[in-house]
Amino acid sequence: MSVILDVDGLAKTYTGHGREVEAIRDLTFRIHKGELVCIVGPSGAGKTTLLRCVAGLLGASGGTVVLDGSTVTQPPPGMAVVFQEYGRSLFPWLTVRKNVELPLREKGLGRAERTAKADAALDAVGLRDSADAHPWQLSGGMQQRVAIARAIAYEPSVLLMDEPFAAVDAQTRADLEDLVRRLWHQLGVTVLFVTHDIDESVYLGQRVLVLSNRPTVVLEDVPIDLPDERDQLGTRSSARFAELRSHVYELIQQAKKGHRPEPAGV
Numbered sequence: 001m002s003v004i005l006d007v008d009g010l011a012k013t014y015t016g017h018g019r020e021v022e023a024i025r026d027l028t029f030r031i032h033k034g035e036l037v038c039i040v041g042p043s044g045a046g047k048t049t050l051l052r053c054v055a056g057l058l059g060a061s062g063g064t065v066v067l068d069g070s071t072v073t074q075p076p077p078g079m080a081v082v083f084q085e086y087g088r089s090l091f092p093w094l095t096v097r098k099n100v101e102l103p104l105r106e107k108g109l110g111r112a113e114r115t116a117k118a119d120a121a122l123d124a125v126g127l128r129d130s131a132d133a134h135p136w137q138l139s140g141g142m143q144q145r146v147a148i149a150r151a152i153a154y155e156p157s158v159l160l161m162d163e164p165f166a167a168v169d170a171q172t173r174a175d176l177e178d179l180v181r182r183l184w185h186q187l188g189v190t191v192l193f194v195t196h197d198i199d200e201s202v203y204l205g206q207r208v209l210v211l212s213n214r215p216t217v218v219l220e221d222v223p224i225d226l227p228d229e230r231d232q233l234g235t236r237s238s239a240r241f242a243e244l245r246s247h248v249y250e251l252i253q254q255a256k257k258g259h260r261p262e263p264a265g266v
């Protein structure tokens with residue numbers, strides 16, 4: 001499997017207003033083409049900072065992010081991001097279809113192709129019937145599905161998701177998790193999914209990267225050896241799921257207490 005995303009020695013310190021916050025000290029990991037990788041860590045560990053650096057929305061203080069062989073210095077064309085705040089990421093004055101079409105317009109696609117791709121993406125998330133509605137006429141879960149449709153219509157090679165379901169109710173969240181797994185299977189896209197929810201990370205991921213507390217490093221890269229076919233009831237009640245969630249939970253507890261991996265060579 002080829003490496004699509006290579007994060008090497010990434011560091012980020014925020015400066016300004018007379019103070020410095022070292023958010024990320026030294027993050028190194030690789031993601032292969034077509035993988036679904038989750039990132040968890042204690043609150044304030046730097047998960048959003050990491051995703052913004054990977055997306056080219058924030059300049060790193062050190063290290064490199066390489067997407068498909070090219071160093072990321074600004075938002076790269078092959079990446080799409082779904083944020084937690086769907087309310088702020090959709091334009092209320094545009095219809096659902098126009099919201100989904102927007103990045104395709106920036107990509108330079110003609111009207112017919114834009115409409116076809118937007119409608120296919122809305123079909124994939126089950127929202128074709130709402131194409132002519134405005135975002136504010138939809139529920140929170142539906143708005144987040146619009147944001148997902150917009151991201152997949154763009155046909156990114158890597159889809160970044162930053163706690164995308166944190167603001168929706170539990171039932172909707174379960175449905176959206178299954179939607180992400182289904183789209184990932186169908187489209188073969190690489191997904192990097194940040195969440196603070198341990199169960200969600202184990203349910204969704206093929207691997208879970210557990211981050212230390214700030215300044216952040218990778219505490220452990222946990223392979224999730226659950227069967228590829230997952231369902232909310234069966235998978236979550238399996239013995240292996242319980243073992244994996246306990247392991248990740250333990251790691252987060254250690255991270256909160258300040259445990260850090262030994263530096264290499266010590």
Ligand SMILES: Nc1ncnc2c1ncn2[C@@H]1O[C@H](COP(=O)(O)OP(=O)(O)OP(=O)(O)O)[C@@H](O)[C@H]1O
Binds near residue numbers: 023044045047214
């Ligand atoms: N613009 C900024 N200026 C200064 N410090 C910042 C800025 N953005 C984030 N930080 C700090 O960097 C650290 C990491 O923040 P970040 O939002 O990346 O963490 P997180 O893991 O996503 O947190 P949470 O799980 O609570 O969402 C925090 O200490 C935060 O206060």
